[in-house]
Amino acid sequence: MKTLKHSRQRDAILNCLIERHDHPTADAVYASVREIYPNVSLGTVYRNLNLLADLGEIRRLNCGSGPERFDGDTHPHYHFICRECGQIQDLPMETFKQLDTRAQQHCGGRIDSHITYFYGTCQDCLSAAEKNTAEKANNSVDKQAQV
């Protein structure tokens, strides 16, 4: 049996994920950990992220396109992805376990879990769009005034 051995690098990687809440990519974790251990290798980051995910100490996120992301929060929770800017937010809510039961009625196999990602436009992008619209309205008023 392969017994787990302690390593500073792995600690730093896990710590990074627990501290930051932006669901970073492997590359982003790499950048963070390098601030503490400048010699850490990208391979080490990938190796440990996979190890930790397999051990259940962190979660993998695959929310559509782009590289894999990781989450230090293993409590069951949903995520919201902004289509405009791509940021991923936690949704502070319980997961709907009853979905599995409902889906089970239409499935020959045995369902034990589900993964759900919610999509839309985040607060920031909504505000930005609003501001943009307001500016355009102003411009067209100005134009009319000029005529």
Next chain:
Amino acid sequence: MKTLKHSRQRDAILNCLIERHDHPTADAVYASVREIYPNVSLGTVYRNLNLLADLGEIRRLNCGSGPERFDGDTHPHYHFICRECGQIQDLPMETFKQLDTRAQQHCGGRIDSHITYFYGTCQDCLSAAEKNTAEKANNSVDKQAQV
């Protein structure tokens, strides 16, 4: 503006996706289309899959690990993924639009949709496991008999 031009290859690709219901990867589509157009290029397959997906004529599936998959059925529906064999099945059921409303209450931005994948063990793998267990039980009985 770039007006769409007709092509036999694109037809074949779309047709392939409409006909097969196993949510193939780009590579699998490539293999299928090659049976009709042996000279088709993998790049052409990727280009058209992306084009069709952007036009909304097919759907992209990102169900965890592995390469992207595609679905010729654009009606809103859920998918079930077997953890044992990796196959993806359609779940013939309505999607729960009310999930968006429920999640919205916990989200600062605006939610407009969600994607859900159900996970578990498919019928085939369940049967296989059952059969396996039965065989093992038999073997241990035999062993005992031999002693």
Next chain:
DNA sequence: ATAAATAATAATAACCATTATCAATTATAA
């Protein structure tokens, strides 16, 4: 029907994220 314009293609190179390899290092157990 023919020619001009341009989108689509096949072939191939490039790209990026991720995994594999391996000699050197480090943590653990005897």
Next chain:
DNA sequence: TTATAATTGATAATGGTTATTATTATTTAT
């Protein structure tokens, strides 16, 4: 302290996908 085995850093390799480009096919205008 030494033997061991896991972990690392460096780097090469892999796999999926996208970009490039000269050529071909489809459409449009004549």
